[in-house]
Amino acid sequence: MTEVRLRGVTAGYGREAVLDDVDLVVREGTTTAVLGGSGSGKTTLLRVVAGFLRPRSGEVVVGDRTVAGDGAWVPPERRGVGYVRQEGGLFPHLSVAGNIAFGLPWPRRRHRDRVLELLDLVGLPSDLADRRPDQLSGGQQQRVALARALAPRPGLVLLDEPFSSLDTALRAATRDATARALRATGATAVLVTHDQSEALSFADQVAIVGGGGIRQAGPPRVLYGEPVDAEVAEFLGDAVLVPGVSSDGRVLCEFGALPARGYVPRGDVEVMLRPEQITLTAAGAGQLDAVVLRVAYFGHDAVVELDLPDAASKHGIRARVVGHQPPEPGDKVGLVVVGPVRAFPQR
Numbered sequence: 001m002t003e004v005r006l007r008g009v010t011a012g013y014g015r016e017a018v019l020d021d022v023d024l025v026v027r028e029g030t031t032t033a034v035l036g037g038s039g040s041g042k043t044t045l046l047r048v049v050a051g052f053l054r055p056r057s058g059e060v061v062v063g064d065r066t067v068a069g070d071g072a073w074v075p076p077e078r079r080g081v082g083y084v085r086q087e088g089g090l091f092p093h094l095s096v097a098g099n100i101a102f103g104l105p106w107p108r109r110r111h112r113d114r115v116l117e118l119l120d121l122v123g124l125p126s127d128l129a130d131r132r133p134d135q136l137s138g139g140q141q142q143r144v145a146l147a148r149a150l151a152p153r154p155g156l157v158l159l160d161e162p163f164s165s166l167d168t169a170l171r172a173a174t175r176d177a178t179a180r181a182l183r184a185t186g187a188t189a190v191l192v193t194h195d196q197s198e199a200l201s202f203a204d205q206v207a208i209v210g211g212g213g214i215r216q217a218g219p220p221r222v223l224y225g226e227p228v229d230a231e232v233a234e235f236l237g238d239a240v241l242v243p244g245v246s247s248d249g250r251v252l253c254e255f256g257a258l259p260a261r262g263y264v265p266r267g268d269v270e271v272m273l274r275p276e277q278i279t280l281t282a283a284g285a286g287q288l289d290a291v292v293l294r295v296a297y298f299g300h301d302a303v304v305e306l307d308l309p310d311a312a313s314k315h316g317i318r319a320r321v322v323g324h325q326p327p328e329p330g331d332k333v334g335l336v337v338v339g340p341v342r343a344f345p346q347r
């Protein structure tokens with residue numbers, strides 16, 4: 001079991017600092033998903049923890065050892081860290097068993113039992129052991145890469161977008177197998193991903209990287225419900241933003257007076273709510289009336305774009321409704337809006 005701590009870490013390439021004074025804690029035995037725009041420094045963060053990149057300043061602590069900073073430097077191979085890349089990076093000339101055994105310490109490389117145990121751990125049948133990587137599906141290759149990373153029983157596993165090249169169904173199955181294997185071993189994990197729903201469903205903690213730092217880190221529900229600003233809110237899902245005025249922990253906006261959660265700035269604010277906080281009812285039966293402009297149908301749910309005749313904001317009002325009976329464009333509907341909402345200082 002391994003806790004990871006980054007304190008004041010600044011790192012980059014050449015003169016450019018990609019990460020500037022970054023603090024992050026990943027508690028032992030938990031999973032943190034690192035989410036952020038392209039080029040924001042997610043992989044750089046993993047490289048610093050793995051030891052592939054030396055931070056210019058700050059400290060990295062893995063378990064009870066300072067592995068970088070404060071005069072210390074522990075090379076990657078001595079950090080007890082497993083690393084799984086986007087494309088798996090299996091050795092093409094070795095069998096599945098050979099690839100997994102490569103992760104075992106020298107004296108144990110011939111231990112077939114341990115290889116089969118690792119295959120089972122990642123949910124693969126033992127008869128794949130003698131195949132070559134090119135005889136496996138993409139999802140199977142990623143599971144073998146995970147088995148190889150888990151072979152030396154690392155306390156920490158770093159996963160750099162390991163599911164991104166897989167199609168939707170395979171992605172979900174591989175992600176579930178990975179989550180199960182990590183739980184079974186008790187390893188701490190850091191997962192880099194572009195996928196918001198993956199981050200929210202897979203991890204105990206989500207960390208949003210942007211502007212050289214961690215914009216916000218916390219449990220998925222806190223980040224989704226209480227993002228620190230409108231940008232983080234929009235990054236982590238669909239957000240409806242309307243102008244409002246706050247007083248006494250409530251906000252007054254075109255949806256009426258609604259309770260707000262978290263810190264509420266005074267005066268003019270930007271009010272944020274999620275589209276699923278708006279439900280549709282019969283015209284005249286809600287808190288206010290609207291007309292359906294467009295409907296984006298996704299099967300399990302639908303996003304309904306609405307026009308509020310008396311509202312200040314003329315676009316961007318969206319309700320997420322269950323998919324079996326979405327309304328039609330032109331329909332008149334009533335809206336019921338439930339709080340709490342978030343209120344940000346106006347941009």
Ligand SMILES: Nc1ncnc2c1ncn2[C@@H]1O[C@H](COP(=O)(O)OP(=O)(O)OP(=O)(O)O)[C@@H](O)[C@H]1O
Nearest residue numbers: 013014018036037038039040041042043044045194
């Ligand atoms: N080896 C390198 N040499 C120079 N610059 C680099 C190197 N690797 C990354 N960078 C730059 O550092 C910045 C952060 O890169 P990084 O790969 O950490 O981002 P990322 O958030 O993982 O991006 P993506 O989501 O696109 O994979 C980018 O501007 C990138 O161009």
